[in-house]
Amino acid sequence: MNITTIFDQFHANIRRNRWAGYFTVFLRIALAYAFIFAGFVKVNGERFTSLSNNHPMGHYLEALFHTGYYYTFIGILQMLAGILLLIPRTALLGALIYFPIILNICILSLAVRFDGSILTSPLMVMANLYLICWDYHRWKFILPFKRSTIRQMLPDSNSNSREFPFKFFGGIFLSLAVTVSIIILVNLKALMPRNHISDCQAQCPESSDAVACNHFCECIHEEGGSLNQCLEKYGRTVQK
Known part of the structure; x- marks a missing residue:
């Protein structure tokens, strides 16, 4: 049994579980809310924060605000990604649009040590990756791996398991704990610019x-x- 088959079986088992499904819906709503709100501010032509222009993040956001329709374009993409995440049929497309935007925000936050998103943006990247993996069955065929079948359908929703997946969620929370711990340890003794x-x-x-x-x-x-x-x-x- 090769690694792709093992991952296919793991993915199918997780998709059968109702608790994992509830968790996925929660992540979609949470990520959608964050981007719809942030995107609306941009589309409405407002500044995103009240940071001083002298702040490293303030430099960037002020310059971004003055880019005209590029600023609006980012807001439209954020709102579009958020809305698509809320619709089951388009959730994967929303996650794919969401990913490069939130990854950019994450790298930017870490680079300038911005308190406002230095912790939340990496967690949002992880949540976004989870949503992309949730729909693995829809994009796995573009990967350069040999498969015996052209398409493998998911099990019928009536066969979903109600058993709580302790190992699955334990792995998720362990990943979160490790990520948060690394961020805290890296920045624990670092000199931070703070917001004011x-x-x-x-x-x-x-x-x-x-x-x-x-x-x-x-x-x-x-x-x-x-x-x-x-x-x-x-x-x-x-x-x-």
């Missing part, structure tokens, strides 16, 4: 060099320096 200068300076008393930390916060929020520039200045100050 007061929040940024609040971490300084715990810093090895409070003066350098305060200079870092001023560099971000008052001078409008980039994250890398301000971190380099912080490093040079600490070394003196």
